[in-house]
Amino acid sequence: MQEIYLDHAATTPVHPEVLKAMLPYYQDVHGNPSSMHRYGQRTRHAVDEARIIIARSLNAEPGEIIFTSGGTEADNMALVGIMEANQAKGKHLITSQIEHHAVLHTCERLESLGYEVTYLPVDETGRVAVEDVEQAIRPETVLISIMFGNNEVGTLQHVGKIGKLAQEKGVYFHTDAVQAFGIEEVDVKRLHIDLLSVSAHKINGPKGIGALYVRRGIKIAPHLYGGNQEKKRRAGTENVPGIAGFARAAELAMETRKERRDHYKMLRSTMLDVWNKQGVDYVINGHPELYMPHVLNVSFPGMKTDAMLMHLDLAGIAAASGSACTSGSLEISHVLRAMNLPEQRLESAIRFSFGYGNTEEQAREAAERIGHILMRSNDKR
Numbered sequence: 406m407q408e409i410y411l412d413h414a415a416t417t418p419v420h421p422e423v424l425k426a427m428l429p430y431y432q433d434v435h436g437n438p439s440s441m442h443r444y445g446q447r448t449r450h451a452v453d454e455a456r457i458i459i460a461r462s463l464n465a466e467p468g469e470i471i472f473t474s475g476g477t478e479a480d481n482m483a484l485v486g487i488m489e490a491n492q493a494k495g496k497h498l499i500t501s502q503i504e505h506h507a508v509l510h511t512c513e514r515l516e517s518l519g520y521e522v523t524y525l526p527v528d529e530t531g532r533v534a535v536e537d538v539e540q541a542i543r544p545e546t547v548l549i550s551i552m553f554g555n556n557e558v559g560t561l562q563h564v565g566k567i568g569k570l571a572q573e574k575g576v577y578f579h580t581d582a583v584q585a586f587g588i589e590e591v592d593v594k595r596l597h598i599d600l601l602s603v604s605a606h607k608i609n610g611p612k613g614i615g616a617l618y619v620r621r622g623i624k625i626a627p628h629l630y631g632g633n634q635e636k637k638r639r640a641g642t643e644n645v646p647g648i649a650g651f652a653r654a655a656e657l658a659m660e661t662r663k664e665r666r667d668h669y670k671m672l673r674s675t676m677l678d679v680w681n682k683q684g685v686d687y688v689i690n691g692h693p694e695l696y697m698p699h700v701l702n703v704s705f706p707g708m709k710t711d712a713m714l715m716h717l718d719l720a721g722i723a724a725a726s727g728s729a730c731t732s733g734s735l736e737i738s739h740v741l742r743a744m745n746l747p748e749q750r751l752e753s754a755i756r757f758s759f760g761y762g763n764t765e766e767q768a769r770e771a772a773e774r775i776g777h778i779l780m781r782s783n784d785k786r
């Protein structure tokens with residue numbers, strides 16, 4: 406049985422070209438970028454080049470990029486760094502109920518330190534209303550953090566409008582673009598973004614490397630203390646192989662973004678076509694138009710998520726509930742919960758996510774296997 410990986414929103418395989426770009430930095434080119442000698446100069450050059458590439462992919466300047474250990478660290482650094490540096494203005498920040506836990510749990514930490522957080526609701530498609538953001542802004546509001554595209558349901562937010570609003574009100578705007586980067590056009594200037602998080606392992610890069618974009622002139626409190634790396638804001642010897650791999654992954658993602666979008670749309674409609682032909686009962690969760698094409702979240706009423714995931718694994722298909730699995734028992738996703746969906750839809754949601762290596766054949770095969778799983782369980786009832 407051919408295994409089919411449809412969980413690219415969780416993580417992606419490393420592209421062969423990315424691995425190739427990384428290997429020299431595990432072998433001969435091993436100097437510390439902070440060293441004066443030529444070994445150091447070589448890795449310093451690699452880090453500088455990578456920074457230029459990552460900056461270009463966001464329409465930012467190289468000096469605005471801070472390398473981190475991934476999306477989680479970038480989110481932590483953005484929120485804590487900005488709030489800490491702006492205590493004189495106030496201690497209030499605005500976010501949404503559907504953020505990744507890297508943002509939500511950082512907000513909880515900030516609350517325990519005496520900061521105040523407004524968690525904005527979403528509609529049934531998973532969207533935050535711009536008017537709600539506007540109404541939540543107070544004189545003491547320092548930061549708005551609203552994600553670019555949701556990792557569980559794929560819904561895109563009004564990033565440009567929220568960015569513009571934040572700019573007009575003199576509030577900083579951070580967006581977690583980890584899932585959108587490489588899929589959507591992420592232009593920090595056009596969208597008025599002050600801070601933005603990205604991660605390599607969601608775009609066929611290595612795990613454990615990411616970046617935070619911080620617009621020039623914005624002060625953030627240091628996140629790690631030590632050497633002078635990353636302009637003293639994130640100390641520690643750079644992950645040179647990771648940084649080189651991240652840059653190559655970003656290059657490939659930019660070059661192929663449009664074709665991949667079309668490819669994912671095709672994979673998506675291939676699966677839906679199979680289910681329509683088989684008469685499968687399904688509902689799509691998310692926004693009907695404004696979504697990232699690599700994420701397909703569907704509910705199969707009557708088939709509980711954990712049971713389905715077990716059947717899928719037996720059928721060789723890797724998918725996800727889109728929610729955190731706590732000691733084996735599945736919790737209802739906070740994202741779907743915030744979307745106020747009927748209980749039956751919450752209990753039966755599955756996220757399929759497409760990426761490098763997925764073919765039309767795989768999409769058809771996966772959908773057929775899923776259809777058979779559902780038919781068998783209907784027969785039993």
Ligand SMILES: *Cc1c(COP(=O)(O)O)cnc(C)c1O
Nearest residue numbers: 475476477505507556583584604
């Ligand atoms: C994966 C993900 C993260 C976390 O990134 P890591 O690099 O795994 O720490 C944060 N936000 C979103 C939206 C994600 O999909």
